[in-house]
Amino acid sequence: MPRIVFAPAIQRHVASPAREVAGTSVAAALAAVLAEQPALRGYLLDDQGRLRHHLSVFVDGVAVRDRQWLSDSVRPDSEIYVVQALTGG
């Protein structure tokens, strides 16, 4: 099963440790996490279910192509990494 990891800046809102989730696409893997942790939804997705603009999702170290709906496929051994843009300087 693919592994999903949330960067610490996201975990500050809702603690969500790295875990393995079912799914063959990023969207499916994320849906599995949100089913377990509905409180994360608002931080990750907007009202229409699209990825929020200050977030970026990487599969095996490469940014996803479909950043709106996250239809990119994942392999059973993939790592999905979700990053929040930092603004501080």
Add this chain to the structure above:
Amino acid sequence: MTELNDQALLRYSRHILLPEIDIEGQERLSSARALVVGAGGLGSPVALYLASAGVGTITIADDDVVELTNLQRQIAHDMTSLGVNKAESAAQHMRALNPDITVHPLAARLDAAMLAEQVAAHDVVLDCCDNFATRHAVNAACVAAGVPLVSGAAVRFSGQLAVFDTRDAASPCYHCLFPDEGEASDGPCATFGVLAPLVGVIGSLQAVEAIKLLAGIRPSLGRLTLYEALTGEFRAMKVPRDPACPVCAQRPAG
């Protein structure tokens, strides 16, 4: 190209000893112009390293004044800087470090018009600011002028670094990575903590990339570097261009 005198050859000898830089690269640095947006946590090490490394002309912009809470991490300022504009204070310390360079402090928050003018007059821009709106404005100005952008950000224990150079057809821009102003912000440092040397780590990486660019060494494009101080981990993520990016899509495909 600025020719180096004996004193400069001595000052920059540890650069010149590097075959990747050599006298030619050091002369390129002396002729180069860098714009530093923000003279805070990231801007401090950036400004000091660009100055010590001999970047010939450095413009540094910040509209804020130095406060005691800044001194925990903003190492271009000291006790004598309290109440002084940050760009002015940084400029003083840069000149003390290296009187051979020209420093232009700008005690202003750069609006779109000022950004367009300033960015076009420099060879590289270092984004060391503390908010999304400025980050996107700086990016737009860099794409419009075809000037490379070295972007850094740091808060709490986390840091991010990326180099964007849209003169390279394969390079993304900041907007390709984070498409717009965030609905949620990680907030200004005024309300959230920052580990003191974290800004040193990220600011130093920004200075490394800018000096590479200016000296003629290929920078690391299309990559987002993530640093987590708590775990000591670095991660390098690949960031391709967004072919639909409203800021940079009109240039030729990579």
